[in-house]
Amino acid sequence: METTIKATNLTKSFGDFTAVDKLNFEVEKGEIFGFLGANGAGKTTAMKMLIGISKPTAGDAMVANYKVSTQADLVKKNIGYMSQKFALYDDLNIKENIQFFGGIYGLNAKTLQQKYQQVVENLGLENYVKQLVKNLPLGLKQKLAFSVALLHQPKVVFLDEPTGGVDPITRRQFWELIYEAADRGTTIFVTTHYMDEAEYCDRISMMVDGKIKALDTPKALKKEFGAETLNEVFLNLAR
Amino acid sequence: MKKFIGFVKKEFYHIFRDKRSLFILFGMPVAQILLFGFAISNEINNVDIAILDKADDKNSKEIIVNLKASKYFNVLDYLQSEKEIETAFQKGKVKAVVTFDQDFARNLQRPKTSKLQIITDATNPNVANTITNYINSIVVKYQMVNLQQDPPPQLVQSESRMFFNPALESVYMFVPGVMTVILMLVSAMMTSISITREKEVGTMEILLVSPLKPSTVIAGKVVPYIFLSLINAIVIVLLSVFVFQMPIMGSLFWLSIESLLFIVTSLSLGILISTLSSTQQTAMMISLMGLMLPTILLSGFIFPIESMPYPLQLISHIIPAKWFIIIIKSIMLKGVGFSFFWKETLILVVMTIFLLGLSIKKYKIRLA
Ligand SMILES: Nc1ncnc2c1ncn2[C@@H]1O[C@H](COP(=O)(O)OP(=O)(O)O)[C@@H](O)[C@H]1O
Numbered sequence: 001m002e003t004t005i006k007a008t009n010l011t012k013s014f015g016d017f018t019a020v021d022k023l024n025f026e027v028e029k030g031e032i033f034g035f036l037g038a039n040g041a042g043k044t045t046a047m048k049m050l051i052g053i054s055k056p057t058a059g060d061a062m063v064a065n066y067k068v069s070t071q072a073d074l075v076k077k078n079i080g081y082m083s084q085k086f087a088l089y090d091d092l093n094i095k096e097n098i099q100f101f102g103g104i105y106g107l108n109a110k111t112l113q114q115k116y117q118q119v120v121e122n123l124g125l126e127n128y129v130k131q132l133v134k135n136l137p138l139g140l141k142q143k144l145a146f147s148v149a150l151l152h153q154p155k156v157v158f159l160d161e162p163t164g165g166v167d168p169i170t171r172r173q174f175w176e177l178i179y180e181a182a183d184r185g186t187t188i189f190v191t192t193h194y195m196d197e198a199e200y201c202d203r204i205s206m207m208v209d210g211k212i213k214a215l216d217t218p219k220a221l222k223k224e225f226g227a228e229t230l231n232e233v234f235l236n237l238a239r
Numbered sequence: 240m241k242k243f244i245g246f247v248k249k250e251f252y253h254i255f256r257d258k259r260s261l262f263i264l265f266g267m268p269v270a271q272i273l274l275f276g277f278a279i280s281n282e283i284n285n286v287d288i289a290i291l292d293k294a295d296d297k298n299s300k301e302i303i304v305n306l307k308a309s310k311y312f313n314v315l316d317y318l319q320s321e322k323e324i325e326t327a328f329q330k331g332k333v334k335a336v337v338t339f340d341q342d343f344a345r346n347l348q349r350p351k352t353s354k355l356q357i358i359t360d361a362t363n364p365n366v367a368n369t370i371t372n373y374i375n376s377i378v379v380k381y382q383m384v385n386l387q388q389d390p391p392p393q394l395v396q397s398e399s400r401m402f403f404n405p406a407l408e409s410v411y412m413f414v415p416g417v418m419t420v421i422l423m424l425v426s427a428m429m430t431s432i433s434i435t436r437e438k439e440v441g442t443m444e445i446l447l448v449s450p451l452k453p454s455t456v457i458a459g460k461v462v463p464y465i466f467l468s469l470i471n472a473i474v475i476v477l478l479s480v481f482v483f484q485m486p487i488m489g490s491l492f493w494l495s496i497e498s499l500l501f502i503v504t505s506l507s508l509g510i511l512i513s514t515l516s517s518t519q520q521t522a523m524m525i526s527l528m529g530l531m532l533p534t535i536l537l538s539g540f541i542f543p544i545e546s547m548p549y550p551l552q553l554i555s556h557i558i559p560a561k562w563f564i565i566i567i568k569s570i571m572l573k574g575v576g577f578s579f580f581w582k583e584t585l586i587l588v589v590m591t592i593f594l595l596g597l598s599i600k601k602y603k604i605r606l607a
């Protein structure tokens with residue numbers, strides 16, 4: 001198996017407060033890796049170090065076979081990112097968003113047109129093509145943002161609470177998209193605090209106060225803690 | 240380069256789809272210039288004039304009485320000789336000097352000779368014209384009423400002389416002021432708001448995760464505003480010239496160069512503000528309180544710097560707008576060359592380099 005993400009003693013402190021404390025883990029190619037934790041556990045902070053927009057206080061990470069500390073440019077070319085805030089341009093339409101975000105990764109006009117048609121077809125956006133993105137329902141915006149993060153076919157895609165604020169059915173649909181991407185070999189690194197979503201992951205890590213307290217497949221974790229659900233496991237750890 | 244063009248294109252979508260931006264960009268400059276322009280060019284009541292009466296006869300005295308009686312003029316001074324004309328202007332109060340020739344009474348009877356001379360300050364041709372017309376009509380009326388003459392066509396000869404007169408503020412003084420405020424507004428406030436907007440909605444992170452260099456991101460945000468600021472400057476100058484007949488005395492080349500310099504100064508202030516604020520609201524407040532207010536109040540645009548309390552005069556030195564106003568005032572209204580404003584230009588260049596360096600440094604720190 002090929003390792004795509006590797007964190008070594010990854011640490012971030014803000015003054016006296018350690019938000020992320022010596023993380024060590026590996027994620028394999030094509031894996032869906034769930035990064036769980038309550039609000040404030042340090043998920044976003046850890047992810048920002050992995051994608052190179054926040055400097056670790058200590059430790060380092062490898063992403064897509066490149067060292068984040070020294071090869072940030074190469075890392076950037078090979079990753080996609082969907083931030084916690086829903087982040088497409090509200091005042092642009094679907095096509096303009098795709099042209100812009102694909103364009104900054106160097107995709108040419110022909111490819112962009114193809115991608116645009118694919119995305120519209122895939123997500124059933126035909127009725128929205130003339131609208132500005134701000135008029136799309138939240139669920140569709142999230143799916144669109146995910147598709148946009150995948151435009152340049154990154155090796156790894158980082159999703160920070162991608163399904164915040166939508167109902168379980170829409171979440172389920174979103175996960176279909178994640179499975180499709182993983183099937184094509186894309187590594188998925190996803191944070192969430194929804195325990196139902198954790199069940200969909202290949203492996204999950206549970207983070208409490210900046211530290212990883214448990215890391216395994218959902219099945220193994222439930223077995224280890226003698227719990228029925230992942231929620232029980234999590235409550236056990238958080239105590 | 241293609242990425243950069245894509246970026247700029249996207250920026251124009253933002254601008255042209257936002258009513259607030261459009262209003263600030265295109266409504267404000269036009270509204271301000273028209274407002275100030277009409278308010279000021281109509282203000283020609285009680286113009287202070289001086290009189291040089293070489294005729295000193297019955298007719299000239301009666302005309303002077305008529306001038307004094309009109310609500311338009313206020314005779315401030317009686318001069319004794321031609322030599323005193325220049326000092327009268329330099330003292331600063333007088334906007335026109337009316338001269339009666341020795342043979343005024345005889346000329347009054349003859350057609351086609353000039354009867355009296357009006358010397359006006361050439362920095363205000365608009366006002367000078369109006370003054371000349373008013374005086375002319377007073378003299379014509381006098382001839383018709385007192386001498387029962389038909390009005391001959393050419394009575395008053397007016398002459399504009401260029402008096403280099405620092406104390407007398409031009410009515411066109413508002414143009415450099417408005418231009419400065421608008422450039423500041425567009426370059427500093429609009430860019431700081433547009434950069435913080437990307438931070439606020441989260442797209443800035445996406446851009447920083449992408450292979451785009453941070454410098455490309457900032458350049459892409461800034462270039463559209465350089466372009467729009469320049470268009471604004473051109474609109475302001477055109478309006479002033481064609482609607483209010485403001486003469487541009489100096490070189491258009493230097494006007495463009497200096498405007499570009501000030502736009503860059505303002506942009507670096509805008510970038511600096513965007514590094515200090517995380518929401519559009521904050522950026523707007525800092526821009527208004529920290530930039531617009533001092534620019535309007537302390538730059539000499541509305542209140543003359545010389546009459547400010549000393550501490551405020553000191554503060555005014557660090558306001559870039561003050562130096563820019565001095566520069567474009569020199570170019571637009573005085574028509575002097577670079578040797579007259581190189582010092583102010585140098586100060587502005589140093590300020591710009593400092594601000595640009597600071598904002599780039601701040602921006603990098605924020606990324607860490
Ligand atoms: N820039 C920062 N400065 C200071 N503290 C921060 C900063 N960013 C995050 N934190 C703190 O670090 C902790 C972890 O935050 P975060 O990574 O956003 O948590 P999560 O994404 O798991 O909800 C929180 O207590 C948060 O307040």
Ligand SMILES: [Mg+2]
Pocket residue numbers: 043044045084160161
């Ligand atoms: Mg978070």
